[in-house]
Amino acid sequence: MLARTITHALVGLDARSVEVEAHLEDGLPAFAIVGLPDRACQEAKQRVRSGIASAELTWPLRRLTVNLAPAELRKEGSGFDLPIALAVLAASRQVTEESLRGHAAVGELALDGRVRPVAGVLAAAEGAKEQGLSRLFCAAASAPEAALAGIEPVPLHHLAEAASYLRGEWQPEPLEELEELPAPSGVPDLADVRGQERARLALELAAAGRHNLLLAGPPGTGKTMLARRLPGILPPLTREEALEVTRIHSVAGLLPHGRPLVTAPPFRAPHHTASAPAIVGGGSGPRPGEASLAHRGVLFLDELAEFPRPTLEALRQPLEDGVIGIARVEGRAVFPARFQLVAAMNLCPCGAKGDPGVECSCSAQRLAAYRDKLSRALLDRFDLLVTVPRPRAVELAAAPSEASELVRARVVAAGERLRARRPRRVEAANELLSRAVERLPLSARGRARVARVSATVAALAGAESVQPEHVAEALSFRAPNELAAA
Amino acid sequence: MSGATTESIGAVRRLRRRELPALLREIHDPPRALYLRGAGDADVLGRPAVAIVGARACSTYGAQVARMLGRDIAGAGLVVVSGLARGIDGEAHRGALDAGGLTVAVLGCGIDRDYPAAHGELARRICERGLVVSEYEPGVEPAPWRFPARNRIIAGLTAAMVIVEARHRSGALITADFALEDGREVFAVPGEITSMLSTGTNRLLRQGATPLTSAEDVLELFGLSAAQRPRAPELGSAAAKVLERLADGAVSADELARATELEPGRLAAGLGELELAGLVTEAEGRYRAVMRPG
Numbered sequence: 158m159l160a161r162t163i164t165h166a167l168v169g170l171d172a173r174s175v176e177v178e179a180h181l182e183d184g185l186p187a188f189a190i191v192g193l194p195d196r197a198c199q200e201a202k203q204r205v206r207s208g209i210a211s212a213e214l215t216w217p218l219r220r221l222t223v224n225l226a227p228a229e230l231r232k233e234g235s236g237f238d239l240p241i242a243l244a245v246l247a248a249s250r251q252v253t254e255e256s257l258r259g260h261a262a263v264g265e266l267a268l269d270g271r272v273r274p275v276a277g278v279l280a281a282a283e284g285a286k287e288q289g290l291s292r293l294f295c296a297a298a299s300a301p302e303a304a305l306a307g308i309e310p311v312p313l314h315h316l317a318e319a320a321s322y323l324r325g326e327w328q329p330e331p332l333e334e335l336e337e338l339p340a341p342s343g344v345p346d347l348a349d350v351r352g353q354e355r356a357r358l359a360l361e362l363a364a365a366g367r368h369n370l371l372l373a374g375p376p377g378t379g380k381t382m383l384a385r386r387l388p389g390i391l392p393p394l395t396r397e398e399a400l401e402v403t404r405i406h407s408v409a410g411l412l413p414h415g416r417p418l419v420t421a422p423p424f425r426a427p428h429h430t431a432s433a434p435a436i437v438g439g440g441s442g443p444r445p446g447e448a449s450l451a452h453r454g455v456l457f458l459d460e461l462a463e464f465p466r467p468t469l470e471a472l473r474q475p476l477e478d479g480v481i482g483i484a485r486v487e488g489r490a491v492f493p494a495r496f497q498l499v500a501a502m503n504l505c506p507c508g509a510k511g512d513p514g515v516e517c518s519c520s521a522q523r524l525a526a527y528r529d530k531l532s533r534a535l536l537d538r539f540d541l542l543v544t545v546p547r548p549r550a551v552e553l554a555a556a557p558s559e560a561s562e563l564v565r566a567r568v569v570a571a572g573e574r575l576r577a578r579r580p581r582r583v584e585a586a587n588e589l590l591s592r593a594v595e596r597l598p599l600s601a602r603g604r605a606r607v608a609r610v611s612a613t614v615a616a617l618a619g620a621e622s623v624q625p626e627h628v629a630e631a632l633s634f635r636a637p638n639e640l641a642a643a
Numbered sequence: 644m645s646g647a648t649t650e651s652i653g654a655v656r657r658l659r660r661r662e663l664p665a666l667l668r669e670i671h672d673p674p675r676a677l678y679l680r681g682a683g684d685a686d687v688l689g690r691p692a693v694a695i696v697g698a699r700a701c702s703t704y705g706a707q708v709a710r711m712l713g714r715d716i717a718g719a720g721l722v723v724v725s726g727l728a729r730g731i732d733g734e735a736h737r738g739a740l741d742a743g744g745l746t747v748a749v750l751g752c753g754i755d756r757d758y759p760a761a762h763g764e765l766a767r768r769i770c771e772r773g774l775v776v777s778e779y780e781p782g783v784e785p786a787p788w789r790f791p792a793r794n795r796i797i798a799g800l801t802a803a804m805v806i807v808e809a810r811h812r813s814g815a816l817i818t819a820d821f822a823l824e825d826g827r828e829v830f831a832v833p834g835e836i837t838s839m840l841s842t843g844t845n846r847l848l849r850q851g852a853t854p855l856t857s858a859e860d861v862l863e864l865f866g867l868s869a870a871q872r873p874r875a876p877e878l879g880s881a882a883a884k885v886l887e888r889l890a891d892g893a894v895s896a897d898e899l900a901r902a903t904e905l906e907p908g909r910l911a912a913g914l915g916e917l918e919l920a921g922l923v924t925e926a927e928g929r930y931r932a933v934m935r936p937g
Contacts, residue, residue, distance in 0.1 A: 355900070355910075626881075630915055
């Protein structure tokens with residue numbers, strides 16, 4: 158006796174359809190899973206057997222073979238438990254195979270038969286929808302996520318519910334309509350930053366033009382504090398962007414409970430000891446890295462010069478193309494990674510440089526090695542560079558500054574202006590830019606960078622065209638001398 | 644760590660003792676011979692010259708002063724002599740090159756070496772018009788005791804010497820001692836009394852060195868005046884305000900904003916304009932006027 162169910166395996170963010178075939182034949186009771194299952198999937202045997210027993214259904218005491226097709230695709234994770242259990246129930250005629258038609262399934266089983274949520278439900282639901290399936294069995298906690306794909310979820314708490322549903326004895330309660338959730342309140346506010354007007358201006362420009370930003374300066378001057386406030390002044394994600402981000406976070410298993418749709422731009426801050434695959438993505442079944450998790454948001458690298466150079470160089474592809482391609486024997490996984498890069502660093506290894514109160518104790522060799530960490534090519538990717546000096550005590554005692562909400566309103570308006578009609582440089586502004594290329598150490602890429610930033614400056618100022626003073630303002634955010642080649 | 648080979652540095656010339664410039668022959672212990680490389684003529688060594696020396700690990704202020712002096716002194720037609728070391732020496736050479744003037748680097752190792760290696764490119768640029776010289780034949784390794792000996796040549800080649808920054812026991816002070824023994828004029832750039840980098844120069848001042856307040860102090864000695872500087876370009880109102888405020892010393896952008904009451908955007912535009920005009924430089928987040936106004 159044979160029965161089939163449909164589920165989906167993930168290759169990167171792509172859901173590939175997998176047919177779960179369960180075959181019962183006469184012989185000594187045995188249970189085998191074939192079709193390239195990984196360790197977690199192989200262990201489904203124990204979970205499925207206990208789960209079926211706990212749901213007061215019958216475990217068929219015959220020779221049982223489960224095949225996961227196509228057989229050459231690696232199957233990873235515990236999401237195959239539920240489809241295997243359903244196929245076994247259909248093969249042993251405890252539910253009809255007919256009733257399974259049009260359904261896909263994904264979920265992990267507990268030994269007591271409860272259904273647990275797994276990662277990547279949104280991608281699986283989208284795969285099912287694309288395949289023309291109309292309903293998806295999944296854990297109740299994953300149901301809102303599955304509903305985002307436009308498929309009707311069958312939210313399950315327990316395997317027994319699935320059996321009653323398939324026999325037509327039980328209907329799940331209709332899913333509550335997803336209301337627009339307010340933006341998460343945990344994002345810190347710019348009002349907390351006292352003084353630092355120039356750095357705040359750089360942050361606002363970075364937000365309005367989605368420019369990459371490098372903050373340099375001695376420790377304790379608020380570089381990290383500033384960077385963490387960038388997501389708070391970015392425009393909220395559009396519905397489409399939110400789905401892209403949610404898909405990635407879902408595959409990584411990072412969706413917060415009860416908040417199926419990521420609506421705020423993500424902020425990711427990997428530590429400098431993180432490996433290159435952890436940052437750009439990788440693994441045998443490729444998984445998204447921090448750069449992809451920061452898609453449509455901010456990737457913050459604190460202590461930029463402490464990151465290993467190969468890791469930094471690996472970020473150049475996504476900075477250029479907005480995607481990360483990971484090649485594996487089974488094929489190529491592509492993760493979107495259109496993030497905004499914000500980095501912070503000290504001006505020297507000991508950190509004293511730029512702090513008038515302390516004498517720097519770094520040797521020339523250490524300084525040179527520190528600067529060599531950052532290739533010209535990487536520094537060229539930062540449109541805005543700003544040195545954050547130590548604020549004076551009077552500044553720290555100043556009144557709270559402008560709140561994120563006010564800044565965000567300006568950023569949103571400037572962003573719309575940039576998209577609608579990008580301000581063009583007037584003749585005098587062009588002349589100023591050409592003069593800068595002649596007089597300053599400014600590469601061709603540097604020129605393009607200043608041009609981009611000056612358009613953002615003009616848009617923030619509400620100007621129709623880019624005036625010379627806008628170019629001059631952009632010029633003041635070039636590389637600080639300490640980072641430029643001597 | 645092998646240095647440049649003879650092919651890559653071009654022809655090496657050798658001056659015997661009696662071919663040395665008169666000023667250098669006068670010193671207590673003139674070198675037996677002097678090796679030369681670079682496009683400059685051997686006569687360059689006989690032209691009126693000023694030495695600019697100082698600490699290797701210098702401050703940003705020191706680096707800027709050294710560069711400015713190199714530029715102004717070479718721009719007025721004098722030869723700038725220094726030791727190709729990091730810090731003050733390198734900046735003095737760069738300043739002279741900026742002005743399109745002549746500069747001579749005196750090495751403390753074999754003539755075929757560029758030491759430190761990081762200054763290989765600088766040495767190449769010096770050689771385009773000036774000279775790199777050494778009393779050591781090709782192949783001699785750099786060694787600590789050779790540098791003080793090198794310093795006597797720097798002092799010997801020049802009629803005046805400027806010490807920009809020096810700690811209390813530094814090579815630059817040894818050079819100054821040689822210059823004093825040889826009866827050359829010694830200038831010291833005054834520094835903050837709280838800075839370690841000024842202890843050497845300030846002690847020189849107490850002992851009677853001439854304080855240097857601008858390149859003109861040196862040029863006067865040679866009967867010269869500074870090359871006519873190009874007229875300052877027309878400045879916007881924000882830029883003019885900023886420049887006025889910077890006359891009092893280096894400050895951060897935020898302090899400037901408070902002092903000038905300009906909003907950050909206009910201030911940034913003013914700073915960009917001034918940097919482009921070459922009137923202001925930024926270092927470690929602090930802005931500094933390059934030329935004294937007026």
